Amino acid sequence: MAEVIKKATRESFGMAVTALAEKNKDIVVLDADLAEATKTVMFKKRFSERFIDCGIAECNMIGVAAGMATCGKIPFAASFAMFSAGRAFEQVRNSVGYPKLNVKIVGSHAGISVGEDGATHQCCEDIALMRTIPGMVILNPADHYEMTAAVEAAATHYGPVYIRLGRLAVESFNDPDKGYKFKLGKGITLRDGKDITIIATGLMVSEALNAVKILEQEGIDARLINIHTIKPIDRDIIIKAAKETGKIVTVEEHNIIGGLGEAVSSVLCEEIPTPVVKIGVNDCFGHSGPAVDLLKEFGLSTDNIVATVRKALNK
Known part of the structure; x- marks a missing residue:
């Protein structure tokens, strides 16, 4: 390990x-x-x-x-x-x-x-x-x-x-000793699941991993995909997740305009129209403050991912 x-x-x-x-x-x-x-x-x-x-x-x-x-x-x-x-x-x-x-x-x-x-x-x-x-x-x-x-x-x-x-x-959560491989343009399924899919990138993948563990304790079987390559994006892994789980939540430390969420939505609206909820910076500027506090304030935290998944499943 x-x-x-x-x-x-x-x-x-x-x-x-x-x-x-x-x-x-x-x-x-x-x-x-x-x-x-x-x-x-x-x-x-x-x-x-x-x-x-x-x-x-x-x-x-x-x-x-x-x-x-x-x-x-x-x-x-x-x-x-x-x-x-x-x-x-x-x-x-x-x-x-x-x-x-x-x-x-x-x-x-x-x-x-x-x-x-x-x-x-x-x-x-x-x-x-x-x-x-x-x-x-x-x-x-x-x-x-x-x-x-x-x-x-x-x-x-x-x-x-x-x-x-x-x-x-x-x-770190990726483990090269346990088969982790990086391939340009290919996403990675970190956790399988059938109820809903969380697609995260960058710093937010770690928060999403924590969220998946909490959701599992609540009986929610969430799939987690790490998209390390935003462009070219892995269309196959996104389409497969949409077909198998039906709902998608994207998580990014970036404006929801023009980022991961929109890239995922673009793939799905062309191939298999699917409900997508985007977690990210909601078309606003940030401000000064401790990093961890700011992430929570802007909804870029484990707690908000969990709450968003619950809400998405109840729609």
Whole structure:
């Protein structure tokens, strides 16, 4: 059994990209003056000659990364999600997405759990923005082992990839020693069930796991699916769940507009119309506060998932 590791996925990213660079000499890392926060400082300490601090100039950073990709490098360009996906959106679209360059955009400190940094830094729009770019792969790993595997998959995949990192530490639940495998574009059924399906991503998968255990004690047999790849989304696993359980609840630390919930709903309305209840940030900005308290306030907690499932089943 693999060791249970409690880390923020930003820290797991720093470890993973540094370890991967030992084997792959083409990997380079760029950061926008936030290396301590994004944990690319680990890479900087080990491979200073392959690390570029672009300063507080995210748009320029994406341009530099695009240029390096044309020279055969595999650049990981990191900053807070609000800046790498938000401020630099035009450069990501036109300089990376349009020419289909092999750049990996890294968005750290995404979602409400950024906490005290407040609304200006709590990016709940990054997945929606990146989904609109043709050919962009979007990864939102849920724990240490999944982030490690996702970074390797991103480096192996040729083309633009967006990787979402969290600030809040989360206990690992995936176990490589028990058959856990990461496959780009394929969801994972963590718990089988016949009454209803919960589909979660990123930090919310851990909360959903707790919710499933509580629901089980109440006699509710809930299926749980981890969608680590938002785009391309695993249509087969979603359609199968809809056919077999009839109702879906999605959970994401992101605006319900343009995120996981809408991606799931889009699949279902085309294939098998199914009731979908979306848990996420309800079209509003966040505010400063302790991360755990904010998650509860915005309904991104085990208790609210349980309550939402009960309500959905009673409809």
